[in-house]
Amino acid sequence: MADEFAFTSDSPDAPARNASVVTPHDTNALANVSKALYIGGAGNIAVRLVDDASDVTFAGLSAGSILPVRASHVRLTGTTATSIVALF
Helix, strand or coil: CCCCCCCCCCCCCCCCCCEEECCCCCCCCCCCCCCEEEEEECEEEEEEECCCCCEEEEEEECCCEEECCCEEEEECCCCCCEEEEEEC
16 A cells, blocks of 8 residues: 655654554553544543643543543543543
8 A cells, every 4th residue: 555655754743653552550651652542432531741740630521532632641540531542
């Protein structure tokens, strides 16, 4: 399959090139810093953003929404959303 964009540079605001299922954990970091998080099941998500030293909780997220954040961690405590996918 041809990819016309294969040799273009990647940036934080470019579309994601990879994705991985997120298992929320209170101490483990994500394998890759996200460009965004896909929220499959409605709820709250507690994250640590890449340039911040504290956590923040995004409340009331709808199923099927995309949260455009560069997260380094998705915390188990405070996260009620399900089927989370990191886009990077």
